Amino acid sequence: MTSASTNPDTLSYEQAGVNYDLIDPLKVSAQRAAAATAVHLGGHGFTEVAASRGESAYVVDVGPFYLASIVECLGSKVLVADAMAELTGRSWYEGIAQDTIAMAVNDLITVGATPLVVQAYWAAGGSDWFGDKARAQALVAGWKKACDTCSVAWGGGETPALAGIVEGDRIDLAASCTGIISPKSRLSVGDDLAEGDAIVLLASSGIHANGLSLARKLVERLPEGYLTEVEPRLSYGEALLAPTILYSPVTEALAKAGIAMKYCANITGHGWRKLLRHPSAFTYRIEAVPPVTPVLQFIQKHAQQDDREAYSTFNMGAGFAIFVKAEDAQRTVEVAQAQGIAAIVAGRVEAGPKQVVIEPIDVTFGTEDLQLR
Amino acid sequence: MTSASTNPDTLSYEQAGVNYDLIDPLKVSAQRAAAATAVHLGGHGFTEVAASRGESAYVVDVGPFYLASIVECLGSKVLVADAMAELTGRSWYEGIAQDTIAMAVNDLITVGATPLVVQAYWAAGGSDWFGDKARAQALVAGWKKACDTCSVAWGGGETPALAGIVEGDRIDLAASCTGIISPKSRLSVGDDLAEGDAIVLLASSGIHANGLSLARKLVERLPEGYLTEVEPRLSYGEALLAPTILYSPVTEALAKAGIAMKYCANITGHGWRKLLRHPSAFTYRIEAVPPVTPVLQFIQKHAQQDDREAYSTFNMGAGFAIFVKAEDAQRTVEVAQAQGIAAIVAGRVEAGPKQVVIEPIDVTFGTEDLQLR
Numbered sequence: 001m002t003s004a005s006t007n008p009d010t011l012s013y014e015q016a017g018v019n020y021d022l023i024d025p026l027k028v029s030a031q032r033a034a035a036a037t038a039v040h041l042g043g044h045g046f047t048e049v050a051a052s053r054g055e056s057a058y059v060v061d062v063g064p065f066y067l068a069s070i071v072e073c074l075g076s077k078v079l080v081a082d083a084m085a086e087l088t089g090r091s092w093y094e095g096i097a098q099d100t101i102a103m104a105v106n107d108l109i110t111v112g113a114t115p116l117v118v119q120a121y122w123a124a125g126g127s128d129w130f131g132d133k134a135r136a137q138a139l140v141a142g143w144k145k146a147c148d149t150c151s152v153a154w155g156g157g158e159t160p161a162l163a164g165i166v167e168g169d170r171i172d173l174a175a176s177c178t179g180i181i182s183p184k185s186r187l188s189v190g191d192d193l194a195e196g197d198a199i200v201l202l203a204s205s206g207i208h209a210n211g212l213s214l215a216r217k218l219v220e221r222l223p224e225g226y227l228t229e230v231e232p233r234l235s236y237g238e239a240l241l242a243p244t245i246l247y248s249p250v251t252e253a254l255a256k257a258g259i260a261m262k263y264c265a266n267i268t269g270h271g272w273r274k275l276l277r278h279p280s281a282f283t284y285r286i287e288a289v290p291p292v293t294p295v296l297q298f299i300q301k302h303a304q305q306d307d308r309e310a311y312s313t314f315n316m317g318a319g320f321a322i323f324v325k326a327e328d329a330q331r332t333v334e335v336a337q338a339q340g341i342a343a344i345v346a347g348r349v350e351a352g353p354k355q356v357v358i359e360p361i362d363v364t365f366g367t368e369d370l371q372l373r
Numbered sequence: 374m375t376s377a378s379t380n381p382d383t384l385s386y387e388q389a390g391v392n393y394d395l396i397d398p399l400k401v402s403a404q405r406a407a408a409a410t411a412v413h414l415g416g417h418g419f420t421e422v423a424a425s426r427g428e429s430a431y432v433v434d435v436g437p438f439y440l441a442s443i444v445e446c447l448g449s450k451v452l453v454a455d456a457m458a459e460l461t462g463r464s465w466y467e468g469i470a471q472d473t474i475a476m477a478v479n480d481l482i483t484v485g486a487t488p489l490v491v492q493a494y495w496a497a498g499g500s501d502w503f504g505d506k507a508r509a510q511a512l513v514a515g516w517k518k519a520c521d522t523c524s525v526a527w528g529g530g531e532t533p534a535l536a537g538i539v540e541g542d543r544i545d546l547a548a549s550c551t552g553i554i555s556p557k558s559r560l561s562v563g564d565d566l567a568e569g570d571a572i573v574l575l576a577s578s579g580i581h582a583n584g585l586s587l588a589r590k591l592v593e594r595l596p597e598g599y600l601t602e603v604e605p606r607l608s609y610g611e612a613l614l615a616p617t618i619l620y621s622p623v624t625e626a627l628a629k630a631g632i633a634m635k636y637c638a639n640i641t642g643h644g645w646r647k648l649l650r651h652p653s654a655f656t657y658r659i660e661a662v663p664p665v666t667p668v669l670q671f672i673q674k675h676a677q678q679d680d681r682e683a684y685s686t687f688n689m690g691a692g693f694a695i696f697v698k699a700e701d702a703q704r705t706v707e708v709a710q711a712q713g714i715a716a717i718v719a720g721r722v723e724a725g726p727k728q729v730v731i732e733p734i735d736v737t738f739g740t741e742d743l744q745l746r
Contacts, residue, residue: 026503027532029510030493033517034527041526044487048526058528060489062553064437071444071492071549073533114417116433119444120403121494123545130399137402144406153414153421154407155431158547159400160446163586165545170538172496174531176549178442180435213536 011214011221011303012313051189054279056107056266059181059189066181068113071121072103074173076212077241082170083219083226084237091135095243096173097142098149099209102244103268104175105150106320109251110264112188113179115150120157121174125166130159142243150248152177186255190263190278190323197262197349198329199275199284202250203342204319206242206295210268211314215240218303230298239295247320249339254322257335263323272311273369275321275356283352288344289360290317307361312369323349384587384594384676385686422484424562427652429480429639432554432562439554441486444494445476447546449585450614455543456592456599457610464508468616469546470515471522472582475617476641477548478523479693482624483637485561486552488523493530494547498539503532515616523621525550559628563636563651563696570635570722571702572648572657575623576715577692579615579668583641584687588613591676603671612668620693622712627695630708636696645684646743648694648729656725661717662733663690680734685742696722 031054038048041060049066052059057070077099081092105115120143130136147154166172181187207215219236222228226237247266254261265274275284292300296317300310310316324332329345336343355366404427411421414433422439425432430443450472454465478488493516503509520527539545554560580588592609595601599610620639627634638647648657665673669690673683683689697705702718709716728739 025506026509026513030513030516030530030532033513034493034529037517037520037525037527040520040524041489043524044489046489053529058490058492058526060526060528062438062489065435067440067489067551067553069442069490069492069528069549069551071494071531071547073494073496073531073535075533076535076537079537116414116417116419116435116440117431117442119431119442119549120407121444121446121547121549123446123547133398136399140399140403140406143403144410147410147413151413151416152410153431153433154410155433155442156407156426157403158444158446159403160448162446162449162545164449164452165540165543167538167540172535172538172545174444174494174496174547176442176444176492178440178551180440 007304009304010309011218012309049187049189051191052111055189056110057113059111066184066187068108068111068181069178070104070108071174071176072107074100074103075209076216077209078171078173079216080212080237080240084241087226087237091138092241093135093138094142095241097139098146098243098246100173100175101143101146101150102246103209104177105152106247106266108177108179109248110188110266112181112186112261114182114252115152115177115179115248117155117178118147118152119155119176121176122157122159123162123166123172125168125170126163127161129169129171146246149246188261188263193263193278193280193282193323193349195349195351196326197323198326198345199286199347199349200322200324200329200332201290201318201344201346202247202320202322202336203290204293204315204317205245206293207240208244208268208315208319214303214313215299218299221302230294236295236298245319245341250336250341253335253339254332257331259324259328259332259335261322261324265321267315267318267320271313271315272356272358273365276354276365276367276369281354283350284347284356285350286347286356286358288346289358290344292317308363311358311361311363312365380677382677383682384591385682422560422562424564425484428562429483430486432484439557439560441481441484441554442551443477443481444547444549445480447473447476448582449589450582451544451546452589453585453610453613457614460599460610464511465614466508466511467515468614470512471519471616471619473546473548474516474519474523475619476582477550478525479620479639481550481552482621483561483639485554485559485634487555487625488525488550488552488621490528490551491520491525492528492549494549495530495532496535496539496545498541498543499536500534502542502544519619522619561634561636566636566651566653566655566696566722568722568724569699570696571699571718572659572720572722573695573697573702573705574663574691574717574719575620575693575695575709576663577666577688577690578618579666580613581617581641581688581692587676587686588672591672594675603667609671618692618714623709623714626708626712627705630704632697632701632705632708634695634697638694640688640691640693643743644686644688645729645731646738649727649738649740649743654727656723657720657729658723659720659729659731661719662731663717665690681736684731684734684736685738
């Protein structure tokens with residue numbers, strides 16, 4: 001990451017405790033081993049969609065349609081929910097459930113898939129976790145509600161009690177999601193992404209579920225911790241816990257409207273550097289940025305991050321990017337808005353070196369800023 | 374559970390720290406909420422296979438074939454691997470990887486599915502976990518090898534570092550698996566299970582990955598802990614870490630041989646009580662039991678469990694049950710053996726009250742012994 005600030009008071013993601021240097025060699029080795037297993041699909045009469053390797057969901061051609069699948073972790077947002085439960089006496093797990101499903105569903109839809117089945121993975125530090133009925137019921141209710149929003153079937157799941165692995169009174173939440181891409185023309189792994197295509201950005205609700213390590217570390221700097229007000233009557237903790245927006249209603253509505261998504265980027269870890277996800281060399285020119293949600297403005301200010309650091313870490317108001325033909329851009333915005341989700345035509349794909357140029361804030365990220373493959 | 378022994382020295386599963394009474398109300402409430410989401414499939418033109426609710430994998434009718442999916446947790450077997458790594462200086466994670474995939478694949482195949490894609494969920498207590506290269510590479514190598522054995526594609530996965538949720542230097546391992554049931558006649562959710570059908574039991578390799586809480590607790594009673602010998606030159610720890618058998622090569626070979634599985638039970642938690650899984654009222658009469666692997670004999674002896682307690686907790690030499698027509702029973706055994714997995718025709722399905730009668734050990738489990746739905 002080349003976005004390290006020279007301001008000694010800046011709180012960066014690495015300082016917040018996540019060391020990608022240690023994780024990445026394993027990832028590379030796992031990705032190589034995984035790629036070598038694709039050959040097995042041939043034995044069943046199928047093939048992988050090779051372009052989906054390195055994308056947010058894995059896609060297999062099973063004949064009449066494509067099959068997409070994924071497993072995703074919520075991460076450390078539960079620690080904010082637990083801290084806020086102590087401070088406020090109420091459970092925040094209904095929103096946490098939505099966050100967890102959003103992690104899986106919002107990745108699955110990037111390839112053009114309709115999510116069909118979600119499985120729950122709720123690994124608690126001990127049986128006692130499930131003994132707090134209000135919290136457990138909030139998790140169930142939120143999970144159900146998020147499935148309803150995404151029109152997905154909750155297939156089942158796993159609720160292990162893992163004393164000695166998961167910490168006492170904590171829970172490790174994840175979701176797997178399976179879907180199909182049908183008709184096959186809905187596949188959006190970016191093979192036809194071209195110069196002139198438009199970049200539409202869908203609004204985020206707040207921090208979503210990425211950058212929480214830093215957001216939690218920041219609490220130490222705040223006078224009233226999680227209860228510090230981001231704006232009148234909105235505490236930092238509550239603002240952080242705004243549930244991640246579920247974007248599948250938008251992608252499904254686009255399909256129904258006959259608008260083809262060429263490519264998508266779920267803006268999660270690495271913030272706007274995720275706009276560089278597509279493997280080809282294109283320049284992504286951003287001429288308009290969405291409003292930054294108050295909690296992210298607040299974090300940027302208190303963590304003393306410059307725009308480069310902030311946009312390379314957080315979603316900064318844009319939770320999901322959809323790449324469409326230029327003539328479909330405005331309708332894409334309208335379809336999103338009809339689903340209650342703000343959207344803007346933010347920029348376009350150009351010929352040129354691989355970079356994202358965010359003109360309104362004068363920040364450019366290049367290939368050295370994102371190594372996902 | 375009515376299998377509680379009256380011997381005060383007996384170590385039971387509840388004493389080992391897993392309290393199902395706390396988990397079960399959540400499970401029931403989650404199952405109800407989940408069942409109510411099935412209606413969403415209709416909006417996509419599909420339907421759920423209702424009989425798969427409560428089974429080991431969830432099944433959706435997507436037209437040309439059925440889609441099956443699942444997420445499964447390894448559980449606490451990693452704690453044995455970690456303890457043995459300290460004692461022996463070597464990594465045991467290659468086998469652990471196989472165990473994790475087995476949890477998912479062996480459940481998925483119960484409904485007749487061909488596993489196609491596995492996703493890895495490796496949630497570590499911190500980035501440092503991945504810094505131990507020998508251990509990380511063993512995990513990768515074992516994962517790849519298990520995918521090869523099952524002819525499944527490793528689609529990708531998630532490797533979060535979850536400090537504050539997962540304990541330091543521990544890892545929470547899970548796998549999701551997606552497959553299809555094709556032709557649709559391979560569906561084996563038990564709707565045609567009938568009086569006279571045969572029960573074939575496939576051999577286990579040891580404890581597999583269920584009952585580990587008890588097995589770990591037992592270490593306190595052993596003179597040399599994990600290094601206590603189960604048999605000459607085989608330590609208790611090493612015996613426990615025998616990887617779970619992957620049964621999908623057998624179920625795929627049965628399909629190729631034209632043998633229809635009517636129903637399956639993956640014998641995991643609750644031991645042989647899992648033979649009661651099918652929702653209908655049948656009596657399952659077992660006239661032959663497989664040899665008990667040495668590590669399970671050892672546990673039964675040192676935990677001072679009677680047969681009722683042991684068979685209600687552990688697989689006792691039988692890792693997977695396949696229910697077939699009586700005339701297919703012997704060929705089913707032969708197909709399994711051709712895949713290198715010992716098998717026996719153990720008994721049959723009879724009209725009568727819902728119970729499993731294990732004649733050789735004079736133990737009967739009734740409906741009060743297993744409440745999964």
